[in-house]
Amino acid sequence: AQTVTQSQPEMSVQEAETVTLSCTYDTSENNYYLFWYKQPPSRQMILVIRQEAYKQQNATENRFSVNFQKAAKSFSLKISDSQLGDTAMYFCAFTFLFQGAQKLVFGQGTRLTINP
Amino acid sequence: DAGVIQSPRHEVTEMGQEVTLRCKPISGHNSLFWYRQTMMRGLELLIYFNNNVPIDDSGMPEDRFSAKMPNASFSTLKIQPSEPRDSAVYFCASSPTSGRWETQYFGPGTRLLVL
Numbered sequence: 001a002q003t004v005t006q007s008q009p010e011m012s013v014q015e016a017e018t019v020t021l022s023c024t025y026d027t028s029e030n031n032y033y034l035f036w037y038k039q040p041p042s043r044q045m046i047l048v049i050r051q052e053a054y055k056q057q058n059a060t061e062n063r064f065s066v067n068f069q070k071a072a073k074s075f076s077l078k079i080s081d082s083q084l085g086d087t088a089m090y091f092c093a094f095t096f097l098f099q100g101a102q103k104l105v106f107g108q109g110t111r112l113t114i115n116p
Numbered sequence: 117d118a119g120v121i122q123s124p125r126h127e128v129t130e131m132g133q134e135v136t137l138r139c140k141p142i143s144g145h146n147s148l149f150w151y152r153q154t155m156m157r158g159l160e161l162l163i164y165f166n167n168n169v170p171i172d173d174s175g176m177p178e179d180r181f182s183a184k185m186p187n188a189s190f191s192t193l194k195i196q197p198s199e200p201r202d203s204a205v206y207f208c209a210s211s212p213t214s215g216r217w218e219t220q221y222f223g224p225g226t227r228l229l230v231l
Contacts, residue, residue: 045222
C-alpha cells in the first residue's frame with residue numbers, strides 16, 4: 001500500500017518559535033520523491049519543499065528544512081523562526097511512477113497555527 | 117512566469133445544472149492533473165493527462181464527470197448534471213515532462229457549491 005500518515009491533526013506555536021511537523025509514509029517503490037505542500041486559508045496549494053529519495057542530504061528552503069530518514073520512512077518538516085504567514089494546512093506527499101503514470105499520494109494534513 | 121490558471125475561482129449552481137471548470141497549465145508542462153478536495157475525503161486525483169492524452173481516469177466518480185484536453189494549453193472538467201455532493205474545491209495541477217517531472221504545481225482552485 002502507498003500511504004502517508006500525518007499523526008498531528010493540529011499544532012499551535014508562538015511566533016518566532018521553531019516547529020516540527022511529522023510525516024511517515026509507506027511505499028514499496030525505490031524511486032520516489034517527497035514533498036511538503038502548504039495550503040493557507042486562500043486554499044491555494046503551495047509547494048514548500050521537495051526531497052529526492054535517493055539523496056541522503058536533507059533539503060532546505062530558507063526557514064524550511066526536512067529531516068529525511070529513509071529507512072524509517074520518515075519525512076518531517078521543520079519551520080524555523082515561524083511567522084504569522086506560516087499559518088496553514090501542511091500536507092506531506094510522495095510521488096512515484098506506476099506503469100508509466102505519475103502517482104501523488106497525500107497525507108491528511110496538519111493544521112498549523114502561528115500565534116502572535 | 118504565470119502559474120497554473122483556473123477559472124472560475126468560485127461557482128455556485130443549482131442541482132441539475134451543467135458546470136464547466138477550466139484550466140491552463142504552465143507553459144511547457146506536458147502533464148495535467150485534476151483533483152478534488154473535500155473535508156471527508158481529502159485530496160483525490162480525478163484524472164491525469166500526459167501530452168493531452170488521458171492516462172489515468174480511474175478517479176473520475178461516475179459518468180456525470182468528463183474531462184478533455186484539446187490542446188497543450190487548455191483543459192476542462194465538466195459535471196453534468198451536478199449534484200450537491202459534488203460541492204468541493206477542484207484543483208488543476210501541471211508538471212513538466214523532463215527535468216522535475218515529479219513536481220506538480222497547483223492552480224488556485226475552483227470552489228464549487230451545488231445547491
